[in-house]
Amino acid sequence: MMATAPLAALGRATLAFLASIGRVALFALDALSHVVRPPFYGREFAIALLNIGWLSLPVVGLTALFTGGALALQIYAGGARFNAEAVVPQIVAIGMVRELGPVLVGLMIAARVTSSIAAEIATMKVTEQIDALVTLSTHPMKYLTAPRVLAAVLVVPALVGVGDVIGIFGGYIVATGSLGFNPAAYLKNTANFLEALDIVSSLAKGAVFGFIAALMGCYFGMTSGRGAQGVGRATKGSVEAAAVLILAANFLLTGIFFSI
Amino acid sequence: MIDLRDVHKSFGTNAVLRGVDLSIRKGSSMVIIGGSGTGKSVALKCILGLIQHDSGAIIVDGSEVGSGDRDAFLARFGMLFQGAALFDSLPVWQNVAFRLLRGRLKRPRAEAREIAVEKLRRVGLKPDVADRFPAELSGGMQKRVGLARAIAADPEIIFFDEPTTGLDPIMAGVINDLIREIVTEMGATAMTITHDMSSVRAIADEVAMLHDGVIKWTGPVTQMDTSDDPHLDQFIHGRADGPIEAVR
Ligand SMILES: Nc1ncnc2c1ncn2[C@@H]1O[C@H](COP(=O)(O)OP(=O)(O)OP(=O)(O)O)[C@@H](O)[C@H]1O
Ligand SMILES: [Mg+2]
Numbered sequence: 134m135m136a137t138a139p140l141a142a143l144g145r146a147t148l149a150f151l152a153s154i155g156r157v158a159l160f161a162l163d164a165l166s167h168v169v170r171p172p173f174y175g176r177e178f179a180i181a182l183l184n185i186g187w188l189s190l191p192v193v194g195l196t197a198l199f200t201g202g203a204l205a206l207q208i209y210a211g212g213a214r215f216n217a218e219a220v221v222p223q224i225v226a227i228g229m230v231r232e233l234g235p236v237l238v239g240l241m242i243a244a245r246v247t248s249s250i251a252a253e254i255a256t257m258k259v260t261e262q263i264d265a266l267v268t269l270s271t272h273p274m275k276y277l278t279a280p281r282v283l284a285a286v287l288v289v290p291a292l293v294g295v296g297d298v299i300g301i302f303g304g305y306i307v308a309t310g311s312l313g314f315n316p317a318a319y320l321k322n323t324a325n326f327l328e329a330l331d332i333v334s335s336l337a338k339g340a341v342f343g344f345i346a347a348l349m350g351c352y353f354g355m356t357s358g359r360g361a362q363g364v365g366r367a368t369k370g371s372v373e374a375a376a377v378l379i380l381a382a383n384f385l386l387t388g389i390f391f392s393i
Numbered sequence: 394m395i396d397l398r399d400v401h402k403s404f405g406t407n408a409v410l411r412g413v414d415l416s417i418r419k420g421s422s423m424v425i426i427g428g429s430g431t432g433k434s435v436a437l438k439c440i441l442g443l444i445q446h447d448s449g450a451i452i453v454d455g456s457e458v459g460s461g462d463r464d465a466f467l468a469r470f471g472m473l474f475q476g477a478a479l480f481d482s483l484p485v486w487q488n489v490a491f492r493l494l495r496g497r498l499k500r501p502r503a504e505a506r507e508i509a510v511e512k513l514r515r516v517g518l519k520p521d522v523a524d525r526f527p528a529e530l531s532g533g534m535q536k537r538v539g540l541a542r543a544i545a546a547d548p549e550i551i552f553f554d555e556p557t558t559g560l561d562p563i564m565a566g567v568i569n570d571l572i573r574e575i576v577t578e579m580g581a582t583a584m585t586i587t588h589d590m591s592s593v594r595a596i597a598d599e600v601a602m603l604h605d606g607v608i609k610w611t612g613p614v615t616q617m618d619t620s621d622d623p624h625l626d627q628f629i630h631g632r633a634d635g636p637i638e639a640v641r
Contacts, residue, residue: 172495261478264443268472269491269542270464 160352167272167279177280185246185281185347186288190295192245196237197229197296201303204228209312221314222322225304230331231391234297236383239342242289243375247350250281251371254354255364263355278351282344289343290336297335334390341386342379349375394419394582395440395550400449402435409435410446411606417599422576422583424593424614426628427603428637433586434475436603437552440584441470453550468497471548475555475586477539479527485538486523489513492546512541517567533560540568544575551575553585557592569595590629593617602628604637 204225212218254277257263263273301323308314353371357363395417402410409432417423425433438444440451442458451458453466479488489509492498510520516537527535536559543551553572557565569592576583576598585596593600594614601611602625610622617629627635 174495257480261474261476262480264438265472265474265478265480267443268441268467268470270467270496271491 156356157348157352160355161348163274164278164282164348164351167275168283170275172275174276174280177276178284181281181284182288184249185242185285185343186292189242189245189292192241193238193292193296194299196241197234197300198303200233200237201225201229201300201305202307204233204300205304205307205312209308218312221304221308221312222319223326225308226301226323226327227331229300229304230297230327230335232383232387234300235293235335235338235342236380238289238293238296238339239346239379239383240376242285242292242343242346243349243372243379246285247346247371247375248368250347250350251354251357252364252368254351255357255367258355258357259359259361259363273355278348278355281351282347285343285347286340287343289346290339293335293339293342297332330390334386337390338383338386341382345378345382346375349378394454395584396450396452397436397440398450398452400436400439400451401447402432402439402444403447408606410439412449413603413606413608415601415608415611417582417584419582420576420580421598422572422585422596423599423601424585424587424597425601425603426587426593428628429588431603432606433603434554437472437554437584437586441467441472441552464497468546469549471543471546471551473536473539473543473551473553473556475558477527477532477535479535479538479542481527484524484526485513485530486510488527488538489523489541489545491542498546508545509541512545513538515544515571516541517564533564536560537564537568540571547579548581550582551584553583553587555586555588557587557589565589565592566595572596590631593629 205221208221208224208228209218212220212224254263257266257277263277266273266276305316305319305323308319309316349371353367353374357367395415397413397415400410400413401408413436415423415436425436427433435444439446440453440458442463445459458466479485480491483491486506486509487494489512490505493500493505493508494502506523510523513520513522518534518537518541522530522534522538527538530538536556540553540556543553556568556572560568572583572585573596575581576596583596585592587593587596597614599611600614600617602609602622604624610620610625612620617625620626623636627637633639
């Protein structure tokens with residue numbers, strides 16, 4: 134009895150984990166089914182586009198700019214050890230477009246958008262606004278979740294695109310400003326080096342990360358506990374889950390796009 | 394029209410409803426009274442299907458709640474929540490006209506707004522409140538906006554969870570009259586939760602008292618004072634001692 138106690142605890146934890154994966158998967162399917170079925174709430178969708186896309190631009194731009202600049206410095210310093218300083222434009226481009234652009238934008242969206250969606254929906258739950266929606270013949274999944282998920286899937290790739298460009302631009306500023314690169318040659322090297330697959334994978338990652346970020350915000354909001362504490366837990370849990378899932382999905386997608 | 398038969402509901406170990414039997418006639422006004430935390434709000438939410446009851450039957454117009462077309466079912470209801478539950482991202486008039494701006498009752502925006510302003514007037518709010526946001530209103534004003542929203546689409550069945558709590562006596566009188574009017578003039582069926590005995594006398598055709606998870610007493614409001622149920626007696630006279638313990 135005593136000896137098996139840790140085993141039983143492990144089993145319980147595993148079961149609880151699997152059950153929560155199942156719940157999230159069901160929630161995701163439910164959300165998708167509401168995205169494709171009418172009615173469609175245009176106003177909610179427009180607000181979500183604005184919040185997730187447009188208003189995220191400053192934070193995405195600044196993150197990408199500084200990262201691109203730092204990347205150029207590091208590659209230059211690292212490359213100098215074996216006389217390969219010249220690869221700065223190529224590696225900055227690949228690093229930003231394939232990995233850093235999507236991942237950083239994804240994480241910024243998790244911090245900015247997932248948390249705010251979770252807090253907003255959890256507060257609505259706690260103050261009975263979700264119940265009120267139901268009594269007003271409006272499905273909460275359709276009214277709250279579907280517009281946000283759809284908006285994120287459409288607009289986060291665009292953010293990633295912007296992040297990629299600004300990141301490369303950050304590298305360009307540093308490289309041409311203080312590392313002595315020729316501006317025209319830098320741009321030419323970048324453009325020649327990038328392939329269509331790099332860009333496609335970048336944008337595809339953006340769509341997946343956007344889906345994860347919005348879905349986690351909605352899921353934790355909808356399943357929030359009661360009171361201010363419930364809202365706090367929901368917000369924290371949503372950002373943790375979104376960040377971890379985004380990084381895991383990134384690993385998987387990189388594997389799918391580039392190792393076969 | 395609404396029948397509850399042996400309805401049970403627990404939250405974990407907290408058995409809230411333990412066999413509620415109640416029936417509400419079409420076109421009548423039922424008032425539910427009972428101590429704080431006895432499960433009055435839970436009972437209303439069970440009827441609406443917002444909370445799943447554990448056992449027993451809830452029957453509205455001959456069919457079990459949860460069976461059949463849920464949209465059509467909910468379209469017949471209006472509900473005022475205890476905490477008003479206004480959508481704080483929408484201005485007041487869009488809250489009131491929520492049903493009229495989308496779904497099967499959708500109508501032109503200007504018309505919806507007109508109806509909203511008219512309903513606001515009926516709950517004693519001026520038209521300039523229409524463009525404010527819920528967070529800018531006092532608690533009593535929010536409550537009245539919630540009431541306006543509940544009646545906006547002229548539902549057949551209306552639930553009011555403590556409609557007069559937090560209102561001044563005059564406004565409480567206005568709301569009592571409004572609820573009475575909705576029942577007698579529009580023929581709606583109303584179910585109201587209240588702690589206010591003057592409200593009970595103003596609104597009720599029938600009264601039911603919920604205590605210990607069951608309906609302790611139910612009957613016409615006219616018989617409320619002559620009943621010899623000790624629970625009811627203690628409640629309507631607000632006495633600290635009696636069969637209902639003060640610490641629950
Ligand atoms: N969603 C919920 N989860 C867990 N417990 C709940 C939930 N809703 C209500 N309860 C519990 O059910 C009991 C009855 O709550 P309810 O809100 O119905 O009381 P009430 O009769 O409306 O009281 P009041 O007059 O103060 O509004 C309380 O003990 C409450 O803690
Ligand atoms: Mg209550």
